[in-house]
Amino acid sequence: MLLENLSLFLRIVEKGGLAVAGREVGLSPATVSERLAALEAYYGATLLTRTTRAISLTEEGRALVEGARRLLAEAEELESRVRRGADVISGPIRLSAPEDLGRRLLVPVIDAFLTDHPAVTIDLNLTDGYVDLVGQGMDFAIRHGVLADSSLRAKPLGDNRRIVCASPAYLERHGTPQHPDELENHECIVMRFGQNIDREWSFVIDGVVRKVTVHGRRVVNDGGLVRQWCKQGLGVALKSIRDVDADLASGALVELLKDFSTGSTALQIVYPPSAVQPRRVRLLIERIAAALSPGRGA
Structure with a gap:
């Protein structure tokens, strides 16, 4: 009981x-x-x-x-070990990941994992907002940036460079900005993170980090929709290189302002500080790390 x-x-x-x-x-x-x-x-x-x-x-x-x-x-x-045998992986896994990265890079890994382990179930929460892992019962999450909760443990997946990009169609209609200050004259697609709207984009200008305020009619909390709108020629976006690398390679998007670094954020798997994780969780974390770590998949 x-x-x-x-x-x-x-x-x-x-x-x-x-x-x-x-x-x-x-x-x-x-x-x-x-x-x-x-x-x-x-x-x-x-x-x-x-x-x-x-x-x-x-x-x-x-x-x-x-x-x-x-x-x-x-x-x-x-x-599970007693009923099914030591080699059978079973049970639920609950995880969270950013919208765009989750759909593009994580879902294929999960699909393959579920094929390999038919007795496992996945509860995937795709969100670009903050998730309380302990309060919401998540086994782990994939996150950008520095840990806000120092009690969590982390498995680094490498840096995640951010770039400014737009579609060829947008640039043909509105021109190509040559300096970050010129973004004030462009339609920018802006991300919302919870209550915070990311209207200030940071650039290294003359060796100094400076924030440029951008404007646009489209504000959304879904990174996948930011990418979609950007590809449709509806504005300029600030995106993770991992989210748009295929679009850059195909020519659907063009990287802008290459001479002005927009910095990078850490990408990592974070999880509660439990002494024991079920084997199924450990195996999925290892599979995701192998796929998303630099030079190994993404």
Whole structure:
């Protein structure tokens, strides 16, 4: 019963409420509340702070989330080895990745992995926004940039250079900018990251990093749509080289302002600091790292 209550506790945290967690597993709100109370009594600590609108983890609850994931992963791994045999990989994997990179580079890796391991299931969250790995129950995520959460662990996949690009059709109609300051006169396609709109693009100009404010009628939180609009000739975009390398090679997009570096960001696989990861998760991480690391696939 302890493992079942721990699993229910994690579901409450992931879904953000007792009622919705109960609906998913066929339990009444009263039963969910009773089982949560039993878990709190077992550990002698309050795990969740509840109001009429939301729940939040206490310090003890946050510690239990990490420990419960580890314990359940170990139990699931043991059951799989006993029931299916040591060589059979099975069970769910939950991961998150940026929209464009996920569709272009990650999905083929996942498809091949699922073909090789028919007993594995994948829950893929494609988003360019921040994902709380622990709170949302993710096994790992692929992220650009420096870790905001220092408690997470990371597996580097190399740098990810950013470039300014546009389609030949756009450049034929509007001309080719020769200096970052000229972007003020161009229609730029702008990314939104959560509440932040990326209207300031950084360039190295005369050896100094300077931000140039860009403008455009299209703002979106989907990197794949930014790429699509850019290829359609609807504006200039700032994109990861990994997202548009095939478009540059085919001539669908043209790199601009090559003499002015726009910098690069780290690409990495990040995961909660659990001592144990299920074998299926470790194998998929290794497969993705092999495909996305520099000189090995992407």
